[in-house]
Amino acid sequence: MRSSLLRRTVLAAALAGLLPAGPHAATRKLEIEWIDTLGGAATLIVTPAGETILVDTGWPGFESRDAKRIKAALDRRGLTAIDHLVISHYHTDHYGGVPQLAALVPIKHFYDHGPMSELPEDKGFPQMYAAYRAAAKNTTTTLTPGATIALKQAGGPKLSLTVVAAAGEVIGTKDTGQNPACAAATPQPVDTTDNRRSVAFVLSYGAFEFYDGGDLTGDVEEKLACPAKRVGPVDLYQVTHHGQDNSNNPVLLATLKPTVAVMNNGPRKGGAPETFKRLKALPSLQGLFALHKNAATGADVNAAPENTANLDTPEGGQTFRAEVDASAKQFTITNTRTGEARTFPVH
Numbered sequence: 001m002r003s004s005l006l007r008r009t010v011l012a013a014a015l016a017g018l019l020p021a022g023p024h025a026a027t028r029k030l031e032i033e034w035i036d037t038l039g040g041a042a043t044l045i046v047t048p049a050g051e052t053i054l055v056d057t058g059w060p061g062f063e064s065r066d067a068k069r070i071k072a073a074l075d076r077r078g079l080t081a082i083d084h085l086v087i088s089h090y091h092t093d094h095y096g097g098v099p100q101l102a103a104l105v106p107i108k109h110f111y112d113h114g115p116m117s118e119l120p121e122d123k124g125f126p127q128m129y130a131a132y133r134a135a136a137k138n139t140t141t142t143l144t145p146g147a148t149i150a151l152k153q154a155g156g157p158k159l160s161l162t163v164v165a166a167a168g169e170v171i172g173t174k175d176t177g178q179n180p181a182c183a184a185a186t187p188q189p190v191d192t193t194d195n196r197r198s199v200a201f202v203l204s205y206g207a208f209e210f211y212d213g214g215d216l217t218g219d220v221e222e223k224l225a226c227p228a229k230r231v232g233p234v235d236l237y238q239v240t241h242h243g244q245d246n247s248n249n250p251v252l253l254a255t256l257k258p259t260v261a262v263m264n265n266g267p268r269k270g271g272a273p274e275t276f277k278r279l280k281a282l283p284s285l286q287g288l289f290a291l292h293k294n295a296a297t298g299a300d301v302n303a304a305p306e307n308t309a310n311l312d313t314p315e316g317g318q319t320f321r322a323e324v325d326a327s328a329k330q331f332t333i334t335n336t337r338t339g340e341a342r343t344f345p346v347h
Contacts, residue, residue, distance in 0.1 A: 039266025088214030242270025
């Protein structure tokens with residue numbers, strides 16, 4: 001009897017070893033959620049193997065509002081830790097919430113664009129940066145263009161994350177041909193803030209590609225597109241810099257050719273009218289979504305109400321969630337406010 005039980009136990013263990021780990025592994029789907037930090041940034045990625053990647057952490061303060069919203073997103077999925085935390089750059093709305101999040105959730109690996117001793121545009125930088133370094137136990141990985149983050153594979157299509165820009169530099173290219181979109185390029189002012197040093201990456205899952213550029217500004221964005229393209233096309237575009245128009249360079253948008261764009265703006269931050277015009281003019285774009293209605297502009301330069309997560313709720317909290325079914329070559333965007341889901345083809 002004991003021998004039979006032992007054989008069954010060994011067989012069960014062997015079968016378990018063949019199955020991918022994590023609560024979402026069986027679904028073989030990639031998930032992305034834009035957590036509402038009211039004009040900050042926090043993008044949660046859950047891989048088919050149940051691994052978590054968080055890009056930025058939102059604001060500090062507000063009774064740990066943003067950290068609590070991130071933890072709630074993990075709790076909904078039965079997840080208990082951040083495996084990889086990518087800090088795009090050192091502005092308060094992107095990394096200020098790190099200490100509060102670290103007090104709520106274990107963070108295993110920290111990544112950023114490299115150490116800095118000062119930030120002229122932020123007088124509070126020394127204290128904020130010191131708090132970030134302390135939360136990371138002074139152990140972070142510097143990401144450079146071309147770097148990758150090693151991710152667990154779940155037996156389905158290949159999953160990869162490749163850095164395309166960091167610290168003001170961009171990834172190289174083997175493509176020596178001229179990008180036709182560059183014919184319409186206009187000179188971009190040189191940005192001197194940490195925005196231009198943002199970590200930008202492409203997340204690929206089979207044929208699906210997602211681009212997140214942090215707050216990368218137009219001068220560096222042009223380097224990703226001209227004279228030869230280094231990125232694109234992509235299926236899903238996180239609108240850069242909350243929709244500010246000194247980012248979202250038209251030549252890069254024309255090169256990325258996104259099918260869907262999601263903007264992580266606030267009710268009074270980001271969502272510039274010019275950015276909406278640029279996005280709506282893209283022939284490739286089939287869906288434009290915004291976390292908030294811009295309270296200062298009109299309907300023609302906002303996302304449609306059904307494609308807006310938060311309409312007239314100053315406290316926010318509603319989000320968009322993307323689910324990628326690589327085998328079916330499609331992805332779905334769900335508005336948590338309305339429950340409406342829209343499905344789009346993968347290029």
